[in-house]
Amino acid sequence: MSQIKQMQSHLIVSATLLDPYAAGRIISFCAVSADADLSHAYKLFLSLQHRTTFIWNTIIRAFVERNANATAISLYKNMLQSGFLPNNYTFSFVLRACTTYSSTALASHALVIKLGWESYDFVLNGLIHLYANLSLMDAARKLFNVSTNRDVITWTSLLNGYVQSGQAEFARELFDQMPERNAVSWSAMITGYVQMGMFREAMGLFNDMQLSGLRPNHAGIVGALTACAFLGALDHGRWIHAYVDRNGMELDRVLGTALVDMYAKCGCIEMACSVFDEMPYKDVFAFTSLISGLANHDQSARAIELFARMQSEGVVPNEVTFICVLSACSRMGLVDEGLRIFNYMSKVYGIEPGVQHYGCLVDLLGRAGLFEEANKLVREMPMEPDSYVLGALLNSCRMHGDVELGKETVESLVERGLDHGGVHVLLSNMYASSNQWDWVVKVRKEMGEKKVRKVPGCSLIEIDGRLCEFIVGDGSYLLMEEVVLILLGIDNHLKFLWLDDDNTNCTMTSY
DNA sequence: ATAGGGTTAG
Structure with missing residues (x-):
């Protein structure tokens, strides 16, 4: 990047930046390459006298890739006002930004039609993705039905729409019908199940994915770990951790946090801490996850210490962090500390309770x-x-x-x-x-x-890698009679042990 | 003449 800056000063001196093609190459490098520097790219963009459609597209794309949708959309509007016509590339970026700006979505679709891009692969998939994300499934389905060149992305976009709108059966039906499935479509269905709270289905599908010979990718692993966390499936979670290590997958923020959270929710708080220590970059999600885990393991003092460390490392807490920290204070009976934190949440960080x-x-x-x-x-x-x-x-x-x-x-x-x-x-x-x-x-x-x-009430335990779920009042389990006999045995044993104690009341009330 | 889409944590 410093070399690029040097080169660029040279180009400015030699007036080459007046050449829009050269300027485009430089902006593209600064905005979207591996070690991009967007603020630099943006400064450069603002200083340009002559822009091209390519340059507009590149700068819009850069903001969309950083989830700065509002900026991307306002740049797009500037682009139109400056008299540039958006092309297929422009729409493929802008439609993604519209997922959080539904008012712009319809206007963009109208312009897509007007300029004749609607049936163009990337644009059509972008539209289906957009409507699916807005849970406007009738519109998404209509476009899907008229598409002649459906590919795996078209199918996955529609599937994701059924997930967003909570229609698990439609989503699964679509998944089963897909003519081709890749790692992303499997992950979409796995994380879809997780989002809909169907954790056992998510685990089952993660298993099927491996049976089908496909290697789970980053998102699939994260989805499966989340399911393990909710199910308390420690053995499965450990297996996935080993898989991550064996395949040299990088412990980035998302994967690292998913592991920390899995261990914490499965009761292994020390493993959660050690994965956390291994993470090279720790953001607010990672800290919050471990703070929450510590608080839930009755280690509120460590939770509060971690909260202090987080701030000293310059990581800004958010509203969820404060929920975890306040509940830690509450369990420790730290009334003054809790009240102090509650007050400075809005004073220092501007978070309204x-x-x-x-x-x-x-x-x-x-x-x-x-x-x-x-x-x-x-x-x-x-x-x-x-x-x-x-x-x-x-x-x-x-x-x-x-x-x-x-x-x-x-x-x-x-x-x-x-x-x-x-x-x-x-x-x-x-x-x-x-x-x-x-x-x-x-x-x-x-x-x-x-x-x-x-x-x-219900509880879940994992035995030999299999998940067993028990619900109060349901006696229909395999081996239920044996379970009841063993419980009665424990019960009698306890009564015997406590025989001298008048107050003991060790009857089993429910199983 | 330079480019692009679907899945990911608290």
């Missing part, structure tokens, strides 16, 4: 027994409390045995339609522990009348 931050703060105050403050905060916060905020308040009522405030809180949950069964169970347990049995009966009766159902 959202409902989730208030939720953490209510939890922080409530756990510390500062009821009045917690209740006051809920009443005075600038937005409607959500189920998390009221749940935190309810939990603090339970912890400190304040049945009256608990009852009020449940009422406000009911008013807002946020009363899932667990809330009523909690209230009834609170009445029970304060020996108000008539109220227990009343709550239970109301639950019956309103047909409130508790969402069945």
Whole structure:
């Protein structure tokens, strides 16, 4: 790059930059090559007297590649105002920027048609991708149906649209129908399942992909790791980590963070830390992921330390980071520290607290027994409390045995339609522990009348690399009788051990 | 005369 700058000063002196072709080559190098320097390219672009369509296209492309869609679109509008006609290249970049600017999307499509580019491969795929991303599936499907030269990208773009709009079956149907599948189309379906919360399907497909002989790429690996994280599938996750190492895949920000998160969510916090240490570049995602993992492993002190380290390394925290840090403070009972962080979140970083931050703060105050403050905060916060905020308040009522405030809180949950069964169970347990049995009966009766159902609890474990899911009340598992016998055995054993203790009540209530 | 599209983390 420094050589290019030298060369460029020479060219300016010799007036060669007046040659638009030479200028185009230099801008292209500065804007989109491997070690590009976009701000330099942009300065150069602004200084040019004579621009070409190629130069406009290149600078627009550079901003799109950095996800600076607003800038890309405003450059595109400037281009039109300067009298340049966009060509197929222009549209292939601009349509990508339009995925976050739907108002410009329709106008761009209109111009595509007017200039006769609609049936041109790259442009048509760009349009399908655009409509699919905006979840405008009728439009996307229509274009797909009229396309005569469908390739694997056309199919993948449409598939992604069904994923975006949550239509898992259509997406899978399309995937099965594709005449050709490559690593990207497999990844799209795998991460599609992940986005739709269908983690077991994602893992199954990751497995099928390897059986089909295709090597998973970066995105496929990341998708599979995310699924492992949600499923707690540690053995699968470890296998993928070994695959990453064996194939010398670079621990970049995305892959590194996915690994850190997988280990943290699967209970291996030390492995999460060591992968984090290996990552050459750590951004806000990586830090936040580990801070969250530490907080969830009752290592809030380390979480808060990491938060300090992050800032000393100049990584700017975002709203999610603050949610994790505040919840760490709350678990450690660091009331003053939590309040201080809550305040400087907006003062120093300009992040306005959202409902989730208030939720953490209510939890922080409530756990510390500062009821009045917690209740006051809920009443005075600038937005409607959500189920998390009221749940935190309810939990603090339970912890400190304040049945009256608990009852009020449940009422406000009911008013807002946020009363899932667990809330009523909690209230009834609170009445029970304060020996108000008539109220227990009343709550239970109301639950019956309103047909409130508790969402069945479920758990997942991995045995010999196979995932087993257990749902409360479902006795239909293979080997269920053996499982029940073993549990009863453990139960009896515990009773025997605790025989002298009057208060022991080791009955199994559900399995 | 220089170029381009689909999948990726908290």
